[in-house]
Amino acid sequence: MILVDVNLCDLCGTCIAVCPVDCIELTEFDLKISHESCIQCNACIKICPFAALTSANVEVMEDEKTL
Amino acid sequence: MKKHYNIAIVGGGPAGTTAARFAAARGVSVVLFEKDREIGVPVRCAEGVAEDVLAKYIEIDSRWIASRITAFGFHSPSGIEIAFQSATARGCVLHRRLFDHALAELASEAGAEIYTKAYVHSLRKNGPKSTLGLRYIGQEKEITADIVIAADGIESRIAHLAGIKTKLAFRDIEPCAQMQLANIDIHPERCDFYLSEKWAPGGYVWVFPKGARTANVGLGINGIHAGPKSALNYLQDFVKEHFPKATVLTTTAAGVPVAQTLKQLVADGLMIIGDAARQVNPLTGGGISAALAAGKMAGQVAAEAIKADDNSARRLTSYQKEWEKTYGKESRRYYRLKDWVMGLTDQDFEDIAAALAKEPPEEITLVKIFKQAVRKKPSLIIDVLKVFAGL
Numbered sequence: 001m002i003l004v005d006v007n008l009c010d011l012c013g014t015c016i017a018v019c020p021v022d023c024i025e026l027t028e029f030d031l032k033i034s035h036e037s038c039i040q041c042n043a044c045i046k047i048c049p050f051a052a053l054t055s056a057n058v059e060v061m062e063d064e065k066t067l
Numbered sequence: 068m069k070k071h072y073n074i075a076i077v078g079g080g081p082a083g084t085t086a087a088r089f090a091a092a093r094g095v096s097v098v099l100f101e102k103d104r105e106i107g108v109p110v111r112c113a114e115g116v117a118e119d120v121l122a123k124y125i126e127i128d129s130r131w132i133a134s135r136i137t138a139f140g141f142h143s144p145s146g147i148e149i150a151f152q153s154a155t156a157r158g159c160v161l162h163r164r165l166f167d168h169a170l171a172e173l174a175s176e177a178g179a180e181i182y183t184k185a186y187v188h189s190l191r192k193n194g195p196k197s198t199l200g201l202r203y204i205g206q207e208k209e210i211t212a213d214i215v216i217a218a219d220g221i222e223s224r225i226a227h228l229a230g231i232k233t234k235l236a237f238r239d240i241e242p243c244a245q246m247q248l249a250n251i252d253i254h255p256e257r258c259d260f261y262l263s264e265k266w267a268p269g270g271y272v273w274v275f276p277k278g279a280r281t282a283n284v285g286l287g288i289n290g291i292h293a294g295p296k297s298a299l300n301y302l303q304d305f306v307k308e309h310f311p312k313a314t315v316l317t318t319t320a321a322g323v324p325v326a327q328t329l330k331q332l333v334a335d336g337l338m339i340i341g342d343a344a345r346q347v348n349p350l351t352g353g354g355i356s357a358a359l360a361a362g363k364m365a366g367q368v369a370a371e372a373i374k375a376d377d378n379s380a381r382r383l384t385s386y387q388k389e390w391e392k393t394y395g396k397e398s399r400r401y402y403r404l405k406d407w408v409m410g411l412t413d414q415d416f417e418d419i420a421a422a423l424a425k426e427p428p429e430e431i432t433l434v435k436i437f438k439q440a441v442r443k444k445p446s447l448i449i450d451v452l453k454v455f456a457g458l
Contacts, residue, residue: 012111013222014242014322017235018290022227027186027202028103047290049242049320051297 001035001056002044008052015044015053068182068208072098073373074366075199075212076179077187077225079106079171081355082341083218085124085362086369087174087181090216093370098210099174100185100201107167111321112355113245113283114161115258115275120356121159124363125173131165133277137256141436143420144263144413150254151431158258160275160283161355190215190228195378197336213378214369216338218362221322223343231331231339237290238409239326239345241270241352244298245285246306247277248313255279262416266305268292269409270352284310287323287352289409325349327402332390333383338365346390349398349405357394364389400450404437407444415440 009031016024023037024044033044045053074090076083079101091097103109114133121127136158140150171181182203189200196211217225221240223233253259253276261272269289276282286302299320306313326345332338340346341358348357368386372378411419419439423431434455441447 010109010318010320012320012322013220014240014320016222016224017233017240017322017324018237020234022224022234025188026102026222028184043237046294047237047240047242047322049244049298049322051299 002033002038002040002042003054003056004031004033005052005054008050010050010052012049014047014049018043018047068098068180068203068210069096071196071211072096072180073212074098074214074216074369075100075197075210076216076218077199078218078220078341078343079103079167079181079183080218080220080341080358081167081170082343082346082358082362083216084167084170084174084181085359086216086218086340086366087179088170088177089363089366090370091174091177091179093367093374094178095370095373097174097179098212099179099181100187100199100203101181101183102186104184105164106171106181106183107164109319110163110317111245111319112163113273113275113285113352114163114277115158115273116161116353116355118157118159121359124359125169128169131162131169132159133162134160134255134275136160136258136276138254138258139433140254140257140259141420142259142261143416144265145417147417147420147424149420149423149431149436150257151428154432160258160277162277187219187225190225192336195336212336213373214336214338214383216340216365216369217343218341220342221324223339223345226329226337226339226343229334229337231329231334233329233339233343233345235290235324235326235345237293239324239349240290241287241323241325242290242293242298243270243285243287243321243323243352244302245283245317245319245321246302246313246315247281247317248284248306248310249281249316251280251282251310251313253280253282261305264413267301272302272305281316289325323347323352323354325352325405328390328395328398332387333380335380336378338369338383338386340365346394346398348401350401350408360394361390397454400454404441404447404450404454407441407447411440
């Protein structure tokens with residue numbers, strides 16, 4: 001799954017322009033990624049001007065599910 | 068907020084507010100939604116624009132002009148500087164916050180309603196009308212509109228929601244980072260550009276003055292080079308070497324579409340303008356003038372369509388035709404030049420600079436620079452002559 005570092009993300013919307021499945025939503029204060037529709041192509045991670053996005057491994061995803 | 072408007076515009080940048088002004092001036096009901104709390108903020112822009120272009124759309128007001136530009140400087144990777152006064156082109160660096168406010172004020176005076184902190188999250192067709200779902204200062208709202216104008220910038224989600232292909236290929240997008248730096252030594256009337264794979268692969272660094280000792284210093288890298296090192300990291304390295312003592316007043320990210328204009332600019336009850344329509348000069352990344360032009364065209368066409376009670380794509384396509392007639396060819400020329408320039412290596416930039424350094428500075432023009440840049444690809448000379456003639 002893709003994680004957003006909220007301290008780095010500048011809410012510029014560049015990631016949305018390259019997301020092939022349009023699973024990212026940007027509001028005034030928040031960048032939200034829908035993990036259900038995300039296909040883990042990592043395009044958003046590559047393009048981010050501030051390197052605010054990272055990919056977490058599956059184990060973390062399983063942890064998240066149990067939270 | 069009313070329940071229905073003739074025209075609903077999503078996005079309060081120059082494209083959106085200009086469309087709102089020219090539509091409202093024709094007596095139809097217009098609403099504009101901006102997701103952020105303030106029009107014109109944050110500024111994700113180098114703020115440079117040609118003054119004669121601006122004057123076509125708005126009376127120039129010195130309050131929103133930060134610097135007047137009379138010269139350009141190009142820097143090769145090894146540091147050769149090619150600087151020249153521009154004989155005809157007069158540029159300026161804006162205070163975008165104030166400029167965008169001025170555009171919004173004009174729209175408001177023409178009769179458009181403007182809402183900030185109004186985030187449009189859904190769009191669905193409802194017969195000939197469209198229904199927009201939005202959150203406005205914490206409250207869910209729903210309105211209908213006969214025509215929706217998508218001016219939502221690089222993200223271009225409104226058009227995407229309407230089923231139009233807006234996603235960008237990596238080579239057609241430049242992730243950018245910019246800092247406003249204070250207390251630096253600059254040429255206050257000169258825009259400077261640094262070209263090097265080291266500083267900004269597939270793009271360039273800009274230094275645009277905003278006063279005597281303050282400037283927008285930023286860069287874009289081409290998407291195909293993005294990943295291993297972020298645009299911000301490239302900028303930090305550049306600033307460390309060129310302006311180590313600067314005070315950093317702002318640090319901002321942005322994405323600039325350097326693509327061809329969308330093939331489809333209209334659908335039934337929908338028009339797309341500005342960055343959302345990829346109406347950006349793909350060579351320079353400049354988008355203000357195109358946003359103003361498209362906003363005016365689309366606003367006028369939309370208002371006339373409302374008066375004729377016909378919001379069909381067939382009717383709205385006159386906006387697309389006008390855009391194509393006025394800017395289509397030119398923007399394709401710029402795209403071809405961008406494609407070529409993007410492939411130049413540091414050695415190419417050195418060779419170009421070395422050749423130009425032999426010329427007397429008063430004889431250097433943008434045409435000469437770009438003719439030198441495309442000398443290995445003569446088929447582009449016509450494009451250079453056409454787009455830079457008179458500059």
